Amino acid sequence: MRHGQTIAPLVALALLAAGPAPAQTETDAADAPKSDELKAAERYTDCLRLAAQTPEKARGRARTWEAQGGGDPARHCLAVALLNDGQHTAAAKRLEELARTLDTDSGPLMRAEAMAQAGQAWLLAGELEKAETAHSKALNLNRDNAELWVDRxxxxxxxxxxxxxxxxxxxxxxxxxxxxxxxxxxxxxxxxxxxxxxxxxxxxxxxxxxxxxxxxxxxxxxxxxxxxxxxxxxxxxxxxxxxxxxxxxxxxxxxxxxxxxxxxxxx
Missing domain, CATH: 1.25.40.10 (Tetratricopeptide repeat domain)
Structure with missing residues (x-):
């Protein structure tokens, strides 16, 4: 369950953005440089870590990454940085937009999680009606998650x-x-x-x-x-x-x- 301003990464966002990695043999994998998929996942993790520790720096890094084609992971990192920097309304709007426009491969469960995070941001902004609306939208996407029911x-x-x-x-x-x-x-x-x-x-x-x-x-x-x-x-x-x-x-x-x-x- 969610407390405070903690926003978890959206699982597999970086992997979805990078696409599938090419098949490698065991020997190739040992010698090959990191795949684009792994690099994207690591960049996402690093960006979220910076967003928690130094959100003002993470904002700039996430915007640069987004301009370079970072896609959904970059957009999510930017929203988290805004949230941790106290810009709750801006974060909520970005998270709602992310939930609406996430790559179709991500499926309804990930969109539900993004919308639930938007609800948390609206709650921190003191916008209770908007928070409840966001959580209701999350439940419309995933009614089997107990945590989402607790959120609302x-x-x-x-x-x-x-x-x-x-x-x-x-x-x-x-x-x-x-x-x-x-x-x-x-x-x-x-x-x-x-x-x-x-x-x-x-x-x-x-x-x-x-x-x-x-x-x-x-x-x-x-x-x-x-x-x-x-x-x-x-x-x-x-x-x-x-x-x-x-x-x-x-x-x-x-x-x-x-x-x-x-x-x-x-x-």
Missing amino acids: AMVRFQRANYAGAVQDLNRAQSKAPDNAMVYVYRASALRHLDRLKAALEDAETAVELAPRNPEALLEKGILHRLQGDKDAARQAWTRLLEVAPTSPAAEAARTNLTQMKSKTDEG
């Missing part, structure tokens, strides 16, 4: 469409029943719908699947507290502090524990 659920959650988020997470759960984070996200959405019993069941399932998952432990504690079981809440949050003391979830757990102690002292 996260946008729906931010739009306070908690029922819609639950629907998407139901689909994700049916396709990835062992993914703990699906249950964590659904537990949070159900909590916002005041369906606390079902939410706690999801949180407990998440902890069973991933006992050291900080988000699962945080959500479990929150739900126990909302249902009046302060001891169980304290146990969940204390466990979180033991297994992931420096995580963002741990900070939330410390705040909750402090608040709960203060209320107990006042009482």
